[in-house]
Amino acid sequence: MNEPVILLVEDNRDDAELTRLALSDCRVANQMVWVQDGQEALDWLCCTGTHAERDPCLLPTVVLLDLKLPKINGLEVLERIRKDPFLRRLPVVILTSSKEEQDIIRGYDLGANSYIQKPVDFEQFTHSIKELGVYWMVINEPPPSGTKCENA
Amino acid sequence: MRSIGWRIAGSFGVVLVLLSSIGILAFLSIRSLNSDIQWVIHTHLVIENLDEILSLLTDAETGQRGFLITGQHAYLGPYTSAITQVRQRLQTVYDLTHDNPQQQARLVQLTALIQRKLDELRLTIVLRQGPGGFQAARTVVLTNRGKQIMDGIRVVVTAMEQDEQSLLTQRSMATQASIHDTILVIAVGIPVAFLIVGLLAFVITRSIAVPLGRLTATAEQIAAGQINTKVPEVRRRDEIGVLQQSFRKMQERVTERNAALETSNEALRRSEEQFRLMVESVKDYAIILLDTAGHIINWNVGAERIKGYRADEILGKSFSIFYTPEDIATGKPQYELEQALTNGRFEDEWWRVRKDGSRFWANVNITPLYTAEGTHFGFVKVTRDISERRRAEVEMQALNADLLQRTAALEVAVKELEGFSYSVAHDLRSPLRSLDGFSKYLLEHSRERLNAQEQDYLYRMRMAAQRMARLIDDLLDLARVGRTPMHIETVNLSELATDILAGLRRRDPQRQVITTIVPAMLVQGDRGLLQIALEHLLENAWKFTSTRKEARITFDMIASAGERVFHVQDNGAGFNMAYVDKLFHPFQRLHTEEEFPGTGIGLALIQRIVQRHGGRIWTEAIEQQGATFYFTLGEDKR
Numbered sequence: 001m002n003e004p005v006i007l008l009v010e011d012n013r014d015d016a017e018l019t020r021l022a023l024s025d026c027r028v029a030n031q032m033v034w035v036q037d038g039q040e041a042l043d044w045l046c047c048t049g050t051h052a053e054r055d056p057c058l059l060p061t062v063v064l065l066d067l068k069l070p071k072i073n074g075l076e077v078l079e080r081i082r083k084d085p086f087l088r089r090l091p092v093v094i095l096t097s098s099k100e101e102q103d104i105i106r107g108y109d110l111g112a113n114s115y116i117q118k119p120v121d122f123e124q125f126t127h128s129i130k131e132l133g134v135y136w137m138v139i140n141e142p143p144p145s146g147t148k149c150e151n152a
Numbered sequence: 153m154r155s156i157g158w159r160i161a162g163s164f165g166v167v168l169v170l171l172s173s174i175g176i177l178a179f180l181s182i183r184s185l186n187s188d189i190q191w192v193i194h195t196h197l198v199i200e201n202l203d204e205i206l207s208l209l210t211d212a213e214t215g216q217r218g219f220l221i222t223g224q225h226a227y228l229g230p231y232t233s234a235i236t237q238v239r240q241r242l243q244t245v246y247d248l249t250h251d252n253p254q255q256q257a258r259l260v261q262l263t264a265l266i267q268r269k270l271d272e273l274r275l276t277i278v279l280r281q282g283p284g285g286f287q288a289a290r291t292v293v294l295t296n297r298g299k300q301i302m303d304g305i306r307v308v309v310t311a312m313e314q315d316e317q318s319l320l321t322q323r324s325m326a327t328q329a330s331i332h333d334t335i336l337v338i339a340v341g342i343p344v345a346f347l348i349v350g351l352l353a354f355v356i357t358r359s360i361a362v363p364l365g366r367l368t369a370t371a372e373q374i375a376a377g378q379i380n381t382k383v384p385e386v387r388r389r390d391e392i393g394v395l396q397q398s399f400r401k402m403q404e405r406v407t408e409r410n411a412a413l414e415t416s417n418e419a420l421r422r423s424e425e426q427f428r429l430m431v432e433s434v435k436d437y438a439i440i441l442l443d444t445a446g447h448i449i450n451w452n453v454g455a456e457r458i459k460g461y462r463a464d465e466i467l468g469k470s471f472s473i474f475y476t477p478e479d480i481a482t483g484k485p486q487y488e489l490e491q492a493l494t495n496g497r498f499e500d501e502w503w504r505v506r507k508d509g510s511r512f513w514a515n516v517n518i519t520p521l522y523t524a525e526g527t528h529f530g531f532v533k534v535t536r537d538i539s540e541r542r543r544a545e546v547e548m549q550a551l552n553a554d555l556l557q558r559t560a561a562l563e564v565a566v567k568e569l570e571g572f573s574y575s576v577a578h579d580l581r582s583p584l585r586s587l588d589g590f591s592k593y594l595l596e597h598s599r600e601r602l603n604a605q606e607q608d609y610l611y612r613m614r615m616a617a618q619r620m621a622r623l624i625d626d627l628l629d630l631a632r633v634g635r636t637p638m639h640i641e642t643v644n645l646s647e648l649a650t651d652i653l654a655g656l657r658r659r660d661p662q663r664q665v666i667t668t669i670v671p672a673m674l675v676q677g678d679r680g681l682l683q684i685a686l687e688h689l690l691e692n693a694w695k696f697t698s699t700r701k702e703a704r705i706t707f708d709m710i711a712s713a714g715e716r717v718f719h720v721q722d723n724g725a726g727f728n729m730a731y732v733d734k735l736f737h738p739f740q741r742l743h744t745e746e747e748f749p750g751t752g753i754g755l756a757l758i759q760r761i762v763q764r765h766g767g768r769i770w771t772e773a774i775e776q777q778g779a780t781f782y783f784t785l786g787e788d789k790r
Contacts, residue, residue: 014586021593068578097585098577100628101636120581120621122589122614 007060022129038072062136089143174341181334188327460507626753696724
């Protein structure tokens with residue numbers, strides 16, 4: 001049984017680093033997998049492309065998804081996850097700079113489990129990430145592991 | 153009342169009595185005369201009969217003597233007939249004198265004598281026929297008895313005749329008197345009757361005809377128009393008096409009615425004049441009166457001005473003169489009249505032609521006219537030259553097209569702006585987070601390697617980043633408030649305010665603020681926008697009372713002139729009213745960041761929200777004593 005991981009989809013290195021710093025405070029930092037765009041996120045999740053060698057049985061406990069991403073944007077990534085029979089129950093939290101109403105509405109419509117605006121204040125940011133980590137890694141009961149693993 | 157009718161009847165009565173009296177008198181006189189004449193005739197008859205009796209007796213004697221002498225029976229004829237007739241005459245005289253006893257007595261005597269005479273005559277005749285013959289008869293005759301009897305008869309007859317003669321004299325005198333009386337009655341009665349009739353005629357004429365004549369003359373004068381001719385005054389109580397009185401009253405009434413008629417005529421004339429002036433003075437409308445066939449009967453100055461014809465050129469012409477040749481060819485003028493008749497009105501906007509042939513764009517109204525009895529007698533046509541308006545409309549259309557183009561351009565701009573704010577939202581915040589985050593990390597993990605000043609700089613960097621982030625958030629709010637569509641619903645401002653203040657209390661639990669919120673302030677508006685506006689208003693109040701020990705914030709409402717004015721009042725720092733104009737401009741601040749932190753966006757945002765609801769916002773403040781923000785939500789306009 002592998003360690004549970006958090007998949008962070010974030011194109012901004014600084015934000016990724018700050019997220020890592022925040023998570024390190026609650027000792028889940030080394031369980032964070034960071035991908036830099038939507039395509040890579042999908043590759044990682046589906047074990048395709050550059051991540052074809054990955055253990056397909058490993059699914060993240062939660063996906064922290066930025067919206068504004070190169071190649072495939074966050075909302076499209078979310079849409080594909082929800083359409084994939086293997087991935088569709090995966091908890092996805094949108095973690096983004098904007099709180100534009102259209103983004104929030106679209107996000108929830110596509111089945112986001114949560115929507116969080118990244119605060120500029122690092123203290124608040126850290127606080128949010130910590131809460132997030134604890135909630136999804138500890139409190140929340142994840143959906144049962146998919147069948148794809150057994151079949152593969 | 154002594155009426156004329158009675159008087160005339162009385163007069164005729166008098167005349168009737170008079171004439172009747174004369175007639176009766178004359179009748180009586182004539183009857184009396186007649187009676188007298190009858191008596192005279194009667195007397196003459198008696199005398200005649202008596203004479204005849206004597207004559208017959210003589211005839212009988214003559215016949216007897218002839219027979220006696222000759223013995224021939226032929227002489228006995230006169231004798232026989234005389235005897236018969238004598239008896240008849242005697243009876244007649246008897247009948248005629250039966251009222252006279254004296255004569256009757258004499259008649260008896262006479263009858264006896266005549267009988268004796270006749271007996272003597274028959275005796276001699278018998279004797280002549282007997283054996284004695286002529287001698288025997290002669291002896292009897294020679295006795296002279298016959299002659300004596302005859303003398304006795306004559307005496308009696310003479311006495312009777314004398315009696316009758318004296319009666320005749322008396323009766324003739326009576327007749328004379330009667331004739332005299334009759335003549336007298338007629339000769340006197342008729343002139344008297346004439347006199348009385350004349351007198352009555354005179355009196356009646358005087359009392360009826362004369363005043364009636366005067367009245368008639370007056371009536372004729374009045375009829376001829378001299379309405380104020382004085383009606384002669386007669387103090388009478390009969391029909392003439394009544395007539396006069398009625399006539400006077402009638403005159404008064406006529407005078408009154410005339411005066412009233414004059415007044416109303418004057419009013420009518422004035423109103424007609426005013427109406428004429430009004431219609432004539434209308435210069436922007438051509439008002440044209442048409443007969444049923446569409447000929448122009450009348451028109452006003454406006455028509456002259458618009459159409460270019462003078463009244464004398466146009467009256468009597470067909471109104472189709474104002475139409476274009478194409479319209480006349482298609483029968484449009486007649487069609488319009490028919491439509492007006494069918495629908496009670498016809499309206500059109502189309503080309504019309506002026507006298508000089510130039511065309512103008514006209515608004516035309518045709519209405520059929522009816523008399524009070526409902527007879528159609530024409531049309532009124534009101535034409536307006538709306539060329540200017542049409543030009544303006546055409547220009548307006550061009551402007552509209554231009555506007556549409558600009559709107560399209562604007563929409564593109566708005567789209568771009570939306571894209572821009574989307575980028576801002578995502579991209580501008582990230583660097584700030586990096587700044588803040590890594591500064592914080594350094595401050596926490598490298599504190600021992602940095603001196604106080606270096607630490608302070610890192611702290612300032614963090615503050616600057618955070619302030620920048622707030623600015624971006626507020627700017628995005630401002631942009632969003634301006635463009636998001638509004639969803640109007642019932643919003644309880646009191647509840648919103650209570651929640652917001654509760655949130656502020658949780659954020660600053662150490663602060664003591666007395667808040668008063670009037671309950672149940674219900675408005676129609678966009679919940680999200682009103683939430684943002686109240687948040688900023690109350691946060692401002694909260695912020696600017698932070699230096700007060702006894703801070704007060706009140707949210708209340710007053711109704712004035714049909715609209716409700718809401719206000720948020722605080723006893724905080726207030727501001728100088730000299731700068732009130734700058735207050736609602738974005739980024740405009742009246743305090744330093746050190747005094748009261750802020751971006752200067754809040755009030756601009758509130759104003760934007762209030763304006764989107766159709767309301768107004770204004771403020772009153774006293775420096776260091778507090779501020780009151782008033783706002784309405786355009787409820788009177790919705």
